[in-house]
Amino acid sequence: MAGMGNAKHLKAGDAEPAPPAKDVLRVYGMKFCPYVERLKLVLAAKDIKHETVNINIQNKPDWFFQKNPRGTVPVIEKNGEILYESDITAEYVDEAYPGRRLQTSDPLLRAKEKIVLGDFMEVVSNYYALVKETDEGKRSFLTAAIKANLDKVENFLGNTPYFCGQRPGFTDYMIWPKLERILLFDPEFIEQNPKIASYCDRIGEDKAVKACRHPNQLLLQYFEGFKAGNPVYDIGTVE
Ligand SMILES: N[C@@H](CCC(=O)N[C@@H](CS)C(=O)NCC(=O)O)C(=O)O
Incomplete structure (x- = not known):
């Protein structure tokens, strides 16, 4: 669960965080997003250190569209370079970072x-x-x-x-x-x-x-809000 990041989800009106420090990989995510989880699984499997900025995807800060015009998470940022889409970001980190290559070579x-x-x-x-x-x-x-x-x-x-x-x-x-x-x-x-x-x-x-796995109860709690049209992102541990 810690793998998904417990940072508070930033919303419209919240200030844009300073860019990540040199060589630091940042993930813009959402704690309950299965697409973010794809990327986080690859990061966890390869022990890739990174920081997480969570985004309230129902009420996104304007600056988030400068990171990803599609407005979706996950997004990664490092040394001024930005990538988005779960499969593309996951493939990129698999190839760009050392450790066991996760993509099948054959x-x-x-x-x-x-x-x-x-x-x-x-x-x-x-x-x-x-x-x-x-x-x-x-x-x-x-x-x-x-x-x-x-x-x-x-x-x-x-x-x-x-x-x-x-x-x-x-x-x-x-x-x-x-x-x-x-x-x-x-x-x-x-x-x-x-x-x-x-x-x-x-x-x-x-x-x-x-x-990266949330306790079932927490995921169910998130989905209750989602189904009712009122997803609450900052549940469980929030730092
Ligand atoms: N094709 C995208 C889909 C990602 C996606 O749909 N993420 C959702 C959160 S689970 C999102 O950002 N939704 C916000 C929106 O569509 O405006 C990917 O694979 O990364």
Whole structure:
């Protein structure tokens, strides 16, 4: 959990922090954002030191758009250079910093991992549509689409412990934050796929995953506010 940073979320009207000191990597994040968690998992897995500035994404400070015109987190800043998008920032830090390279080096396997990540993101988009859908016919259609794509993910895993092979790697860290949420909110989807279910137990033991994981109760508390249209970011430990 500490991995996600406990800094207060800055909002419109709050002063822009001074730039990071020379050679210091700064992450602009949001404590409960699964895309920020992707990047934070890579940072934690590689023990990359960084500082965190959290942003209230419902009421963003104007200066934040100068960092990222898209207005989304995560963003990274170092020595005057800025990058955004979870996959791009995570790839960048994996390549730019020393330590175990998390991206699969074999080009064919890496390409196949991208395909399964795409299948999993189909699960995610259908899941979020399902949560909002009230029409029964559309709900059945979305449920079937979720199951079909989860089956593809299950088949990809086969008897391999992780999406990246014998150890958690880049693709695992891109998948886990959303998988974690589906597991928490609708575990029956995951229980239908025993290989994905045991994968969730296994990756739960990973040091980076542990470092970035919020207690279930805290994540549920955040989502109650989110669903009610009033997300509260400064909950749990706030420094
Ligand atoms: N494609 C982006 C998506 C990031 C994203 O949607 N982050 C959310 C927070 S979980 C955000 O910043 N939302 C603010 C907004 O869309 O205005 C990425 O992969 O980094």
